[in-house]
Amino acid sequence: EAGVAQSPRYKIIEKRQSVAFWCNPISGHATLYWYQQILGQGPKLLIQFQNNGVVDDSQLPKDRFSAERLKGVDSTLKIQPAKLEDSAVYLCASSRDRATEYFGPGTRLTVT
Amino acid sequence: EDQVTQSPEALRLQEGESSSLNCSYTVSGLRGLFWYRQDPGKGPEFLFTLYSAGEEKEKERLKATLTKKESFLHITAPKPEDSATYLCAVQANDYKLSFGAGTTVTVRA
Numbered sequence: 305e306a307g308v309a310q311s312p313r314y315k316i317i318e319k320r321q322s323v324a325f326w327c328n329p330i331s332g333h334a335t336l337y338w339y340q341q342i343l344g345q346g347p348k349l350l351i352q353f354q355n356n357g358v359v360d361d362s363q364l365p366k367d368r369f370s371a372e373r374l375k376g377v378d379s380t381l382k383i384q385p386a387k388l389e390d391s392a393v394y395l396c397a398s399s400r401d402r403a404t405e406y407f408g409p410g411t412r413l414t415v416t
Numbered sequence: 417e418d419q420v421t422q423s424p425e426a427l428r429l430q431e432g433e434s435s436s437l438n439c440s441y442t443v444s445g446l447r448g449l450f451w452y453r454q455d456p457g458k459g460p461e462f463l464f465t466l467y468s469a470g471e472e473k474e475k476e477r478l479k480a481t482l483t484k485k486e487s488f489l490h491i492t493a494p495k496p497e498d499s500a501t502y503l504c505a506v507q508a509n510d511y512k513l514s515f516g517a518g519t520t521v522t523v524r525a
Binding site for chain 1: 507
């Protein structure tokens with residue numbers, strides 16, 4: 305069974321630029337999550353989708369972050385405009401039944 | 417607010433030197449406690465889920481246990497390939513996962 309796929313793996317941008325990350329979950333997994341992991345910290349949930357709908361986006365900085373999950377499969381996370389403090393690893397995860405979450409390799413974002 | 421505290425932050429072991437990692441938590445209704453392993457440059461890899469106090473799970477040299485306030489991850493006779501950051505997370509009744517900051521384990525040959 306293929307795991308969670310993410311791209312790109314690395315991205316370097318300047319502050320105030322925009323960036324987008326892509327995630328393809330494990331086949332058949334209805335729930336998809338985006339996490340932010342700052343160096344030395346554990347992952348922090350940004351947004352959770354159940355199929356096409358948003359379940360929890362309470363920790364998503366909505367003035368600059370947006371996410372969508374079209375057709376209940378792939379998802380994109382966008383940051384516009386980026387700030388220095390957005391430098392982190394962005395992890396995508398999926399689960400079949402909202403129990404065990406399986407993570408992708410992450411996208412390391414550096415904002416200069 | 418759900419809180420997860422892991423200790424120690426870092427652990428250096430000699431190959432074969434057994435040790436334990438601690439995860440203490442406060443949560444409004446525990447649905448499950450999860451342990452993940454994270455290697456540098458990779459996403460967290462699922463290890464165990466524990467659901468109730470007294471439960472134990474084992475996988476190779478790793479054994480996880482759970483009480484009402486904390487969980488332990490015991491590493492028995494570790495090998496260099498066990499070097500990684502071990503993350504603990506609690507899932508509350510709303511299914512939301514809250515992670516600790518992790519314990520970075522380094523095993524020297």
